Amino acid sequence: MSSSSKTANLKLNIWSGTDKPKREDFNSDNQKTEEAFNSLEKIRSGSYVGDGQASRVINFGFQPSAVFVAAVGAPGVETRPDGGVILRSGVASAGTQGFGVEVTASGFRVFADSHQGQTPAVSELNAPSVSYFYIAYK
Incomplete structure (x- = not known):
């Protein structure tokens, strides 16, 4: 019964x-x-090792609503001698481009050396041999 x-x-x-x-x-x-x-909202986390290419796509089969990327064992922000900054972490959401990272239809794209306009900041999210972790929300 x-x-x-x-x-x-x-x-x-x-x-x-x-x-x-x-x-x-x-x-x-x-x-x-x-x-x-x-059926619950998906959270995807993982890691990759930078290859030094200008950009790199990480695919996992869905477009995230937001993604956070950061270097492992390195400061998220570092001041350069010229007063600018090196950013080793980044956040992006669907429909907007973050600094050094952007959401794609099936994951996200990171950039090795990304400048935005006249901003004295450089994004390093694909530097060679550097380990990075990410968290993406569906």
Whole structure:
């Protein structure tokens, strides 16, 4: 006998002392739970090692709404001797370009040496042999 009551949202079984659960009940609950979990907003995290190319695309199959990238073991911002700054971290959101990183249809693109206008800042998000981590939100 299936359970005598169900949860409000996923309709999972709630057994009372007189119910006799069956394997099908558990399988059904597991399937519902997995489907609900898979429908949640996705967060993708990972890492890459810079290759020094002017730009690099990291693909993971969906367009993120936002992405954060930073160098591992290096300051996110460093002052240069000329008063400018080197940025080793960046944030971008869909529809806008961040400094040194931009969202693409299936991931994001980073730049090794990106200048914006007259800003005395340089973005280094693909420097050779530097490890970076990222977090992207769907």
